[in-house]
Amino acid sequence: MSPNRPRRRAHRRAVTSVFASAAALAAFAGLGQLATAGPAQARPGGHPDRTTDLQLLALNDFHGNLEPPAGSSGRVTEQEPDGSTKSVDAGGAEYLASSLRTARKGHARTLTVAAGDIVGASPLLSGLFHDEPTVEAMNKLGLDVTSVGNHEFDEGKDELLRLQRGGCHPVDGCYEPGRTFTGADYPILSANVVDEKTGRTLLPPYAVKNVKGVKVGFIGVTLEGTPDIVSAAGVKGLKFLDEAETINKYTKVLQRQGVHAIVALVHEGGYPTSSAYNYDCDAGGSGSGLSGPIVDIAQKVSPEVDTLVTAHTHNAYVCTIPDPAGRPRLVTSAASYGRLFTELDMKYDWRTHDIVRASVKGTNHVVDRTQPKAADLPRLIDHWRTLADPVANKPVGYLSGDVPRTGDNTAESPLGDLIADAQLAHARSLDSGTDLALMNPGGIRADLVYAASGGEGDGVVTYGEGFAVQPFSNTVNVKTLTGAQLLTVLRQQVSGPNAAVPKFLQISEGLTYTLDLSRSGADRVVADSVRLNGAPLDPAGTYRVAMNSFLAGGGDGFTELANGTDQLVGGDDLAALVDYLTAHSSAAAPYTPTAADRITVVR
Structure with missing residues (x-):
């Protein structure tokens, strides 16, 4: 295939684009010839109105x-109109x-x-x-x-x-x-x-x-x-x-x-x-x-x-x-x-x-789904679906009910628990000493639903549905943090860049703590409430913590995670979720969503 980029197609509706400075044009080199707008007419066609829509x-x-x-x-x-709402x-x-x-x-x-x-x-x-x-x-x-x-x-x-x-x-x-x-x-x-x-x-x-x-x-x-x-x-x-x-x-x-x-x-x-x-x-x-x-x-x-x-x-x-x-x-x-x-x-x-x-x-x-579909878009979607279906429709697990996320990043969710548990299991397959896993809520992009729209069968999770949940191709990494560092990470959920709009990390089984919303700032995470498998967090102790590569770099304001040591880079995070669902569910024994009660919230 020729390495040269194809010629630009003519713009729909004959709308002229004029781009910025010479520097910007140089940065945009190869985008094709840009038509230059002619002199603006005060009132095109001699239209008598001063304004137009x-x-x-x-x-x-x-x-x-x-x-x-x-x-x-x-x-x-x-x-x-009566003040009520509907979905x-x-x-x-x-x-x-x-x-x-x-x-x-x-x-x-x-x-x-x-x-x-x-x-x-x-x-x-x-x-x-x-x-x-x-x-x-x-x-x-x-x-x-x-x-x-x-x-x-x-x-x-x-x-x-x-x-x-x-x-x-x-x-x-x-x-x-x-x-x-x-x-x-x-x-x-x-x-x-x-x-x-x-x-x-x-x-x-x-x-x-x-x-x-x-x-x-x-x-x-x-x-x-x-x-x-x-x-x-x-x-x-x-x-x-x-x-x-x-x-x-x-x-x-x-x-x-x-x-x-x-x-x-x-x-x-x-x-x-x-x-x-x-x-x-x-x-x-x-x-x-x-x-x-x-x-x-x-x-x-x-x-x-x-x-x-x-x-x-x-x-x-x-x-x-x-x-x-x-x-x-x-x-x-x-x-x-x-x-x-x-x-x-x-x-x-x-x-x-x-x-x-x-x-x-x-x-x-x-964008109402009761209206007729545009005639040309289904053809485009069907074209790509034909190429994707062999991968997308592969069953990877089974659910007993919906496994929802939180849309606003400000709560623990059943899906967040599932992903954190999956990453912990993957990390332990590489390092048996891994203690816990953390997942950023913004990395969870869709719910896992029992009755999906793809028609693959109630309760069946397909690879395509898993991809919709975790599409970023992050790796699951493991780092060593002290107990004091781990507490700092938890407090960064409600302080620093996340002070105004908290981002609650999704946590694996075994980690628990209390979030007291009557307090302010970082103190909303109650230090002496943090437990791992029932034992109090030891500030001087060391813990092996699994997380995706985005968090490992300090993403979403969790800068303390970037200071972790002895990093081990694992496999793809979606693969970790798929492997976990495959290992922990079947048609006869589907995965049951958690109660999402690892974080105790006091209001």
Whole structure:
């Protein structure tokens, strides 16, 4: 197969893209010829109106969920007029494409945008093929531009560039004879991700879309803390800059080019006061219904930016946050996994070439599974499913009931217990002296459900379902920690980077402790309550602790784990889960979920 990347295909809907600085263009070399927008018309076609309508449809955190997600990952909470809530099944690329195409009808000027994590941590149907299926699906459903997210770095910067530019995978090659992956039709923006040595952006910092004379600039950033939540190898040689400062920098660049309608695509998010996707975020006043990092970012981003499309926390919100000038500005997020999309409607002023801020309205819509499927997406999904099925459908275990995770990382879960026990068993097969295992909750990407959607039979766990739970290809590592270090690790769940939003490690059988939420800071982990197999933790003693390679590098704010010694690198973490299920379950004696009572919580 030729090593040269294929030519770019013509863009759908004849939308012109104009990319940033010469440095960014150099970094983006080989992406193909970029058409240059012609002179902006004040009122194209002599239209007498001063303003025209512009629609943006926004996605975030799709994570390769081409098929409808199973369990709680495939549902959203809807608030009813009487104040009650109900759960609605949602998601699936076939339905997402239908929803977007229906939403675009009647809109002469419409763009579809995303705020990162389109790929990464994906189910097997996409992850097995390094997310090429998801990129092809995004091409079909009409994505115009996206920012980069932290998960786009899961396989490193070179793989991210391949997803943009196309070409066969450097190890696995092309998946079919005569068929070469052609890459994303849409630009992936990384304004705040720069080469440590050159200072150049990895990918373009911004793109300008010209749709029937309306020019809109999009600036894409990911969270500055990306290196703390991905493997060190994935971001080696890269520097991640402050989100707001970067957006403000390129806002000025766009303005010098005469682009005044500006939207920030930010892979960082917030925490709404309600789990319902359609709650009134501003019921208590502007800024009252949302907390978290995106609030601070939004309050620092230039007033010249018209709206912020955000991501990362997998929450749904359409909220007003005051800009630095005190003017209300919309900040949105559409949950995750393609269950929702955000519709943003606004007016573009032909005289000022800017968005009329007061006109910006946003609504989150459910990707309803009762609607007809898009005709072309099932063909794409079936194509990749045919290639994946021999691997995906292999039975690896049996369940007596659902084994759920926690969606917010703030509790022990039956699935977390299962994974920690599996990693402990794997570690002991390598080092019989291993004492316990710890698992980061964010690494658990889906529930294991008794009645799965794949039709393989109630209670059967397939390899594909296991892959959806643990798609990162981490290794199970073992390190030596003192008792004092282990206590520090437990306290890092509720302190340091995790002080505001705790991340509770999932723990293996034999480890117990009390979490007292009436206390503050690190003291919420009660030191004298920590027990291993009933014995108090000895601060001066040493313990062999199993963990995945992400945690072993100090990921998710658990920096003390990086200080462990005598590291032993084991096998793949998914293989550990599969082996454990195979050894501890059968059709006659299925695995029974734990009570998730290893951590005692005092409120």
